[in-house]
Amino acid sequence: MSSTTTIKSPGSMVNMRQSALTYLVHASVLLLVILWTLPTAGLLISSFRDKDQLAVSGWWTSLSASEQNLITRTGAPDTQIEKDGRFILTGNIADEGKSIEIIAFGGNSRYPMIAEPGELIELNKGIELTMNINGDYQMTSPVAFTGSRGKRLFYTAIIPPMFGLDNYAEVLTSEGIGQSFINSLTVTIPATVIPILIAAFAAYALSWMQMPFRGLLIAMVVGLLVVPLQMSLIPLLRLYNDIGSVFGVGAKTYLGIWLAHTGFGLPLAIYLLRNYISSLPREIIESARVDGANDFDIFTRIILPLSFPALASFAIFQFLWVWNDLLVATVFLGNGEDELVLTARLRELLGSRGGNWEILTASAFVTIAVPLTVFFTLQRYLVRGLLSGSVK
Amino acid sequence: MSGLTLKNIKKAYGKVEVLHGIDLEIKKGEFVVFVGPSGCGKSTLLRMIAGLEAITSGDLSIEGANVNNLPAAMRGIAMVFQTYALYPHMTVYDNMAFGMRIAKQSKEAIEKRVMEAAEMLQLVPYLSRLPKALSGGQRQRVAIGRAIVRNPRVFLFDEPLSNLDAALRVQTRIEIANLKEKMTDTTMVYVTHDQVEAMTLADRIVVLSAGEIEQVGTPLELYNDPENVFVAKFIGSPAMNVVPAKLQQSAAHSVINTGIGKDVQVAIDSTKLQDGEQLQLGVRPEDLELADAEDAQLEGNVLFVESLGEVTLVHLENVGQSDTIVAKLSGIVALEKGQHLYLKASADKLHLFNAAGLSLKRL
Numbered sequence: 034m035s036s037t038t039t040i041k042s043p044g045s046m047v048n049m050r051q052s053a054l055t056y057l058v059h060a061s062v063l064l065l066v067i068l069w070t071l072p073t074a075g076l077l078i079s080s081f082r083d084k085d086q087l088a089v090s091g092w093w094t095s096l097s098a099s100e101q102n103l104i105t106r107t108g109a110p111d112t113q114i115e116k117d118g119r120f121i122l123t124g125n126i127a128d129e130g131k132s133i134e135i136i137a138f139g140g141n142s143r144y145p146m147i148a149e150p151g152e153l154i155e156l157n158k159g160i161e162l163t164m165n166i167n168g169d170y171q172m173t174s175p176v177a178f179t180g181s182r183g184k185r186l187f188y189t190a191i192i193p194p195m196f197g198l199d200n201y202a203e204v205l206t207s208e209g210i211g212q213s214f215i216n217s218l219t220v221t222i223p224a225t226v227i228p229i230l231i232a233a234f235a236a237y238a239l240s241w242m243q244m245p246f247r248g249l250l251i252a253m254v255v256g257l258l259v260v261p262l263q264m265s266l267i268p269l270l271r272l273y274n275d276i277g278s279v280f281g282v283g284a285k286t287y288l289g290i291w292l293a294h295t296g297f298g299l300p301l302a303i304y305l306l307r308n309y310i311s312s313l314p315r316e317i318i319e320s321a322r323v324d325g326a327n328d329f330d331i332f333t334r335i336i337l338p339l340s341f342p343a344l345a346s347f348a349i350f351q352f353l354w355v356w357n358d359l360l361v362a363t364v365f366l367g368n369g370e371d372e373l374v375l376t377a378r379l380r381e382l383l384g385s386r387g388g389n390w391e392i393l394t395a396s397a398f399v400t401i402a403v404p405l406t407v408f409f410t411l412q413r414y415l416v417r418g419l420l421s422g423s424v425k
Numbered sequence: 426m427s428g429l430t431l432k433n434i435k436k437a438y439g440k441v442e443v444l445h446g447i448d449l450e451i452k453k454g455e456f457v458v459f460v461g462p463s464g465c466g467k468s469t470l471l472r473m474i475a476g477l478e479a480i481t482s483g484d485l486s487i488e489g490a491n492v493n494n495l496p497a498a499m500r501g502i503a504m505v506f507q508t509y510a511l512y513p514h515m516t517v518y519d520n521m522a523f524g525m526r527i528a529k530q531s532k533e534a535i536e537k538r539v540m541e542a543a544e545m546l547q548l549v550p551y552l553s554r555l556p557k558a559l560s561g562g563q564r565q566r567v568a569i570g571r572a573i574v575r576n577p578r579v580f581l582f583d584e585p586l587s588n589l590d591a592a593l594r595v596q597t598r599i600e601i602a603n604l605k606e607k608m609t610d611t612t613m614v615y616v617t618h619d620q621v622e623a624m625t626l627a628d629r630i631v632v633l634s635a636g637e638i639e640q641v642g643t644p645l646e647l648y649n650d651p652e653n654v655f656v657a658k659f660i661g662s663p664a665m666n667v668v669p670a671k672l673q674q675s676a677a678h679s680v681i682n683t684g685i686g687k688d689v690q691v692a693i694d695s696t697k698l699q700d701g702e703q704l705q706l707g708v709r710p711e712d713l714e715l716a717d718a719e720d721a722q723l724e725g726n727v728l729f730v731e732s733l734g735e736v737t738l739v740h741l742e743n744v745g746q747s748d749t750i751v752a753k754l755s756g757i758v759a760l761e762k763g764q765h766l767y768l769k770a771s772a773d774k775l776h777l778f779n780a781a782g783l784s785l786k787r788l
Contacts, residue, residue: 322477
C-alpha cells in the first residue's frame with residue numbers, strides 16, 4: 034500500500050533501534066507502575082469487600098462468586114406443624130427477600146456437608162432433613178421438637194460478590210479512626226503552616242537583605258539538612274520538657290509536636306524557598322523599592338504571591354511527611370484517645386485486630402485518602418516548584 | 426535651576442574603584458543621556474542616582490537637596506528598567522497604582538493619576554490585563570506609566586528600549602520623545618548604548634569610559650567637535666577613521682600630511698606644537714570620497730563592500746595599520762575586492778588629535 038515504508042535506508046535502522054529502546058523503556062515504566070499500584074489497588078478493592086468474603090478469598094477473586102460454608106438454624110420449634118404423625122419444621126434459609134444457591138448441606142457438625150441439594154438424609158432419632166437448591170428445607174421428626182431455638186443447619190452456598198461501605202462505617206465510628214483522623218489533622222495543618230511561614234521570611238532575608246555572615250547562615254541551614262532525625266529526637270524531647278516545665282506546658286502536647294515538626298522541616302523549607310526566591314528577578318524588587326515599598330511590603334505583596342509554586346511544593350512535602358510520620362508522633366505525643374494520630378492508630382489496630390482484614394484495609398485507605406487528595410490537587414505545583422530555579 | 430548635581434561621585438566595590446569622581450550638573454527639565462561601552466559604569470551611576478547602589482563618596486543633590494543617604498523612595502525619582510520589572514501577578518492598573526498604594530494615598534487620587542498616565546500612553550484598554558498578556562512595547566509603556574504615576578522630579582531610564590525589536594524601538598523612542606515634551610519640569614536621565622537613541626533624545630549627552638566622563642555636550646557638539654579620540658570614535662556609526670599624520674608646519678593654519686598625497690592645510694591652530702610632530706587625523710566615513718592618489722589622505726585595498734542602495738560601505742585594509750578604514754560613499758559604487766582605493770575628505774571635515782588623543786580645536 035504505502036511505497037515509502039518498503040524503502041530500506043540506513044536511517045530506518047537507526048529508527049528501529051531507537052524504537053526498540055523506546056519500547057523497552059515503555060515496558061519498564063509500565064512494569065514499575067504496575068508494581069507500585071497493584072498493592073494499592075488490592076488494598077482499595079479489599080476495603081470495599083464483604084468481610085466474610087475477604088476472609089476466605091483474595092481481592093483478585095472479588096468479582097467472581099465465592100463458596101462459603103455456613104451455619105444457620107431452622108425456624109423455632111413453636112413454628113412446627115404436625116402432619117401424618119410427624120412433626121415438620123419448614124422454611125427457607127435465605128435472608129428475607131434474597132436468593133441463595135446451595136451446593137451441599139448437612140444437619141450434623143461431624144458430617145456437615147454430606148448431601149447434595151434434593152437428597153433426603155436421616156439424622157439421629159429418626160429425624161429426616163432435605164434441602165433444595167434454592168434453600169427451602171424440610172425437617173421432620175417422629176416426636177415433637179423441643180427447646181426454644183431452631184435446629185442447626187450446615188450448608189455450602191455460592192455467594193455472589195458483595196461490596197459496600199460497611200467496613201468504612203465501622204472503622205470511622207467504632208474503631209476510633211474518625212477521632213484519629215481529626216488528631217492527625219490537628220498535628221499536620223499547624224506543622225505545615227508554621228514552618229512555611231518562618232521559612233518564607235528566612236528565605237527572603239537570606240536572599241535579598243544585606244547582612245553580615247549571610248553566606249555562613251545559609252551554609253549552616255544547608256548543613257542542618259544532614260542531621261538525622263533519629264539522633265536528635267530524645268535530646269530534643271528532654272530540652273522541650275525542661276523548658277516546658279518552666280512555662281507550665283505539659284510534656285506530651287500538640288504544641289510539642291508542632292514545634293518538633295517545624296524544627297525538622299525548616300532546613301529543607303529554607304533551602305527550597307531560598308533557591309526559588311533568590312531566582313526572582315532583581316529588577317522587580319528594586320522597582321518595588323523605588324516605588325516606596327519597605328522589606329515587609331516587598332515580602333508580602335511581591336515575594337509571597339510570586340513564590341506560590343515553591344510554597345505549594347514545600348507544603349506538599351511537609352504535609353505528606355508529617356501525615357505519614359509515626360516516630361515523632363510516638364515520641365512527642367501521648368497515647369490518649371484524643372492524641373493518637375492515624376499512623377499510631379493503624380499500628381495499634383495491627384496488633385489488636387490483625388486478623389480483621391476489612392478493618393485494616395479500610396483504615397489504611399482512610400489514612401492515605403488525605404495525602405492522595407493533597408497530591409492530586411497540588412501536583413502541578415509540585416513539579417513546577419521542583420523545577421523552578423533550576424530551569425528558567 | 427539645578428535638577429541634579431553630582432559632585433566628585435565615586436563608587437568602589439571593595440578595593441576596586443569603578444567610578445573615579447564624576448562631576449556633572451544637570452538642569453531641571455533637561456534630558457541627559459549617558460552613553461559608553463559596556464562596563465563603563467553608566468548603569469552603576471544611574472543606580473546610584475536612583476538610590477539602588479550606595480554612594481562611596483561625593484555629593485548627590487536633587488533640586489538642591491543632598492540625597493546621599495535618602496532611600497530610593499524618598500528621592501523623588503522614578504525608574505524604568507530594561508526588563509520592564511513589572512509585577513507579574515498584578516494587573517496593569519495595580520502595577521501603576523502600586524507606589525501610591527504603598528504611600529497610602531486615597532483611592533480617588535490613585536484612580537485619577539493612573540487614568541491620566543494611562544491616557545497619556547494609550548493604555549486604557551489594557552488596564553485590567555496581566556503583564557503576560559501584553560506585547561513587549563505595551564509592557565514598556567506600562568513601566569513608563571508606572572513611573573509617571575509617581576510624579577517624579579527625576580525620571581531615570583535604564584536602557585529601556587534594548588529588549589524591544591527594531592520597529593517597536595523606533596515607536597517607543599518617539600513616545601519617550603513626546604513624554605519629554607509633555608513633562609517639561611521633569612529632569613530625565615537616560616542610559617543607553619544605542620547612539621541613535623542618544624542622538625535623537627538627548628538635550629545633552631554624557632560620554633563615559635572606564636568610570637570617567639570623557640565629554641559632555643549636545644549631540645551635535647559631540648559629533649562635530651569631539652574632545653578626544655575616544656569620543657570621536659564612539660559617536661557616529663560607522664566609527665570615525667583615525668590614521669597617523671605628520672605636522673609639516675605648525676602655524677595658525679596647520680599643514681599636515683598622512684604620507685600619501687599632497688600636504689593639506691586645515692584651519693587648526695598648532696602654533697604650540699613642533700614641526701614634524703606625529704598627530705592623529707580623524708575622518709568620518711561619511712566625509713570620505715574617492716580621489717586621485719595626489720589628493721588623497723587615505724588609501725587601502727578593498728576588503729569587502731556592503732551595498733545598502735542609499736550608500737555603499739567600503740571596508741579597506743589600511744596597509745601597515747591594524748584598524749581598517751571604512752568609507753561611506755553615496756549611491757551605488759561598483760568596486761571589487763582587492764582593488765586599491767584613494768580617499769579624501771575636504772579640509773574642513775578633518776579632525777586632528779595630538780599623540781595623547783586630545784583634540785586640537787578648530788579655529
